[in-house]
Amino acid sequence: MRKDGMSEPLLKVRKLVKRFVLKGTDSVVSAVSNVSFQIGRGETLGLVGESGSGKTTVGRCILRVIEPTDGDIIYNGKDVTRLSQREFFPYRRAMQMVFQEPHFSLNPRYTALDTLAEPLKLYGERNRARLRGRVLELLNLVRLDKRNLDVFPHQMSSGQQQRLSIARAIATNPDLVVLDEPTSMLDLSVRAEIIDLLVELQEKTKMAYLFISHDLSTVEYICHRVAVMYLGEIVEFGTVSQVFGSPQHPYSRALLSSVLPPNPATKRSSYILDGEIPSPVNLPHGCFLASRCPEVMPRCREFRQMLRASQDGRAVRCWRVTEELRGISAESRVLQ
Amino acid sequence: MAFSTKASVPAARSEDSACGPNSTEQATLSVRDLHVHFLTYAGVVKAVNGVSLSVRRGEMTALLGESGSGKSVVAWSIFGLIKPPGRVVQGEVLWRGDNVLTMSKGRLRELRGREISLIVSNPRSHLHPLTKVGAQIEAVRAAREGAREATLEALRAVDMPDPLRVYNSYPHELSGGMAQRVLIAMALINSPELVVADDATNALDVTVQRQVLDLMTMRIRQSNASALMITHDLGIVAQYCRRATIVYAGQVYESADTQRLFENPLHPYTQAMIATTRRRRSERLPPALASIAPNPMALPAGCYLAERCPVAMDECRQRMPELQEVEPGHWVRCLRHPGRTATGSANHGGHRADVVIA
């Protein structure tokens, strides 16, 4: 995407591809196809999509939990894609992750103290007093009472567990935190508190977030920019007010209309896609959405559209939208 | 989120009914002062502590609560499914006048899946993995003749794209949305009078969830059945349900017509929940949300929400408020809203069997 004259972005992902081979068969699943984006310091980028969109895979590739099939991941100007796990180790200090199910991402045999001390120990801190001090500081940052030091995950509520996960992620003062559906398993009231905590932490430490979620209202609340993904591709990109305020891609529009307004006075929209998300194993050679799109044109089934940027920093991957835009603005650059 | 949409669907409303809140005659299902405890070796878990609610004929009622509020336990009680270590220690569940909790096995068999049916979430974990879907639906059907035809018809009715293929499929061959539709077909095939949907669309993708909800509510309404939607999603409550009952830690805290509830939420907990869904980025979170649930093995003496309530008074921590009707059809359990006292004996803790809130 554009640089806008900013200094080198914190993270640049270029043409990321991830393909899986299904066990026992020859089928290849294209989980991620050609995804590119940038995140600047202190910024929150949202990745939105449903199952099969590849958003979770993108997060895991960036942190080298899964190895990308192709593409580049550039952190602070350095290409870290092909480093071995050992060479990548020092970078992990600066890039951390918070997972979806707090209970399952914590070691059931570790107390909170163990969980938080671990990243510190791994990066060199040995002094017990300093460890304890930093752990208490972290607990304080995430608003967990220090009585929780000797408590096991199963003794905490899911909200507390998630706070602990967050504390673990920020223990080494990372520059980037990837959050993979951090609130979907939480209750409404807890969700709001965790989101507020994340915003507060970002304000304090200027960390960047990659916020992966299917919960649109939360994404709208916390993100600056957002990318909408469908079957491994980005179909729309822009600031939150652009994409949520005036979505252009039919998938974005359908996604937003499927949210039920929590207000009986507001009528729910009926812009709905046909059918269900197709299997990512046999992707069509035209537009991936063609079989379900309410505005499909013949060309859509034949040719894949590129992601085209417009003047205001937005990008959309859609024939119909491009046609409409052509009437309005002469410029539309092909991005990939 | 404001953007121009295409055609809009009006929010669901059933026919206007003029019955008052205490009219049990109109209710097909009436839960009265239900208390359910679970006895574990570590202590007694008090899952439900005095829940009363009614579902009226042809109406969709929401039971709204977060996890741990006891809402699923209420659902199981409706079907008489509470078994040791769980025990119903008090209360009744009246279906057409009979108490489900004391029904004979034979009567329960007629009731379950036929007069009242259940739709759960996680469809693929609730279908037999080794039996074809068609056979499973047929097994649920009460009448024996014409089973295959009726099953195919039921699959068509839930907008299944290829009913015959689905009929011959195994559950793992279906997608999440399709499996959920199978559960809906199973729930509706005997034309029940009441459908209980326990977080039915929880496991589905957002767009599929929307499709399934629209479909499910439409079919229920078409068959004139009532529905109890158990959920934690305010959107579902607002868009599909006529009435809403809010539970927390096994107790009802507020109950009203949905429209009124959103226009004028009375309990601080309800207000906070609604405010959360509406806030903009710069707004701070209302502090009233009780995110740390009370320990069901050691419940406090006073109001369970007193810990985090911004407007809590000392009295709130000492005394459990009773459920009061503050305006017609709108009940609240809060010392800040005394309201008119309902009929019945004055008693501690609001546990009165004769109070029925509809």
Place this chain on the structure above:
Amino acid sequence: MMSMPKPLKYFVAYLRTHLDALIGLIVVGLFLLAAMFAQAIAPFDPETPTDVFRSAPSVTHWFGTDSSGLDVFSRVVYASRIDLFIGVVGTALSMAVGVPLGLLVGYYRGWPSELVMRVSDLLQAFPPFVLAMALVAIVGPQLQNVIFVIAFLTPPVFLRLVRSEVLAFRERTVIEAARCVGNRDYRLLRYYFAPNVIESALVQASVSAGWAIMLTAGLSFVGAGIPVTTPEWGSMVGIGAQMMMTGEWWASFFPGLAIAACVLSFAAVGEAVRILVNPERRP
């Protein structure tokens, strides 16, 4: 990394509500006491014959005497030393081999793991008792050899068990999270996999201990184990078997009862031990 007093509290609460575990613990305790204080408890020397032969249980000889005039009760008490020792030590050695191997085989893929599994399969393919007899015959019927034979035969059980737990556990998000934080193989195995799979290994151990005792008893019964004069339950059952013909049941019955009681109570205690090891079982 566990806080000490609290697990005990839950253990006690568990015992109160689970009679089988409580009885099991008491029985195991009694046997331990018998083993430790055999000299104080046993009225007679286990290897010195009295001059009363084949007498039924009486006030002097609680369990009667056998065909050599040895007091059965004293021998049963002394035998608990040997049998418990074999059971516990044999199983401990077995775990020391089987559990770490299971961790490695479950975690690492590739031909070494496959090789270990095939060897393990091979070992398990033989009827254990026959194999034990053959091994003891080769190395000689001594106490330590019996232990080694057990330590050699039982690891596959632990290996298989731990391996399957590791295979399941490695799919959990916590392992991804641990990797993200920066943990590498050794730490993962030691701090994540090991503490989380040890519980089932311990339960298995309680069953295996009972089985080890049975194996020892069986070997001695056919004369392939420990020398006959040394009191050991199995050999006692063997000796007493001849007396059964004439209706003199006590020389076989009591040692047999001891074996059964031991095996059952180990199993019952095994269940309860889970409370001690797994914090999740303590709400």
